[in-house]
Structure formats: C-alpha cells, structure tokens
Amino acid sequence: MLMTYDWFAWALLSAVFAALTAIFAKVGLDGIDSDYATLIRTLVILAFLAAIVLVKGKWVNPLSLPNKSLWFLILSGFAAGLSWLCYFRALQMGEASKVAPIDKLSVLFVAVFAVIFLGERPSWEQWSGLLLVGLGVVILGIVR
Secondary structure: OHHHHHHHHHHHHHHHHHHHHHHHHHHHOOOOOHHHHHHHHHHHHHHHHHHHHHHOOOOOOHHHOOHHHHHHHHHHHHHHHHHHHHHHHHHHHOOHHHHHHHHOOHHHHHHHHHHHHHOOOOOHHHHHHHHHHHHHHHHHHOOO
C-alpha cells in the first residue's frame, strides 16, 4: 500500500524545492539580469543532473531514443526554458509571495491540457479542488 503513494512523497519534495527555488532566486536576482540568472540556474541544473545520470550509469545516446519521445522531450525543454525565463522575470519585478502562487496556475492548465491532449477525465471532486486552487491563486496573488 505504501508503494502506491511514493509519487506523493516525491511530489511533496518537489513542492518544497520549488518553494526554495523561489526564495533563493529572488535573493539571487538582486542586481542581475533575469535572463542571465536563468542561464546560471540552467547550467547548475545541467551539471547536477549530468552528474547524477553518469554516477547512476543511466547515460544512453539520445539519438537512440524513440523519435516521438525525443521530440516531446525537446518540446518540454523549450516549454520549461520559457517558463523559467518568465518566472525569473516575474520574480525580479514582483514579490515572491505573489509570483509563486500565480505560477501555480499551472496546476489548472495541466488539468485542462490533460483533458484536451491526453484524454484524462478528472472527477467532479477533482475539478472542485482545481477550482479551489484557482480561487486560492487569485486571492494570494492578486488581492492585496
């Protein structure tokens, strides 16, 4: 039974590290162009992940991956890069406590895109929760 909730622990850790990312980035952006700061962050991520993949012996030739997987991972990389550029620009201009909640509207967008592109069908309870997340985002990020 515990095994079925392993994803939850990883997702929770992701949220904690994402929160730290916002705080560390906000402090680190002081006096630095947001695009350049995003490049530094990306280089650190690249080196960190490359080390993990190499140490764990998981390196494979990317060209040996199925074409569909490779192209969608490339698209995902572009989307992540654009997201990071926008996020860092917003952090540089606004308060972290307001920028981060707006960024979490991605939760709603993922649900809608999953319905459109993946054929997922959230229950009415899940939609209710998603709408509450959206309302929470509006209250945290927009209302003064």
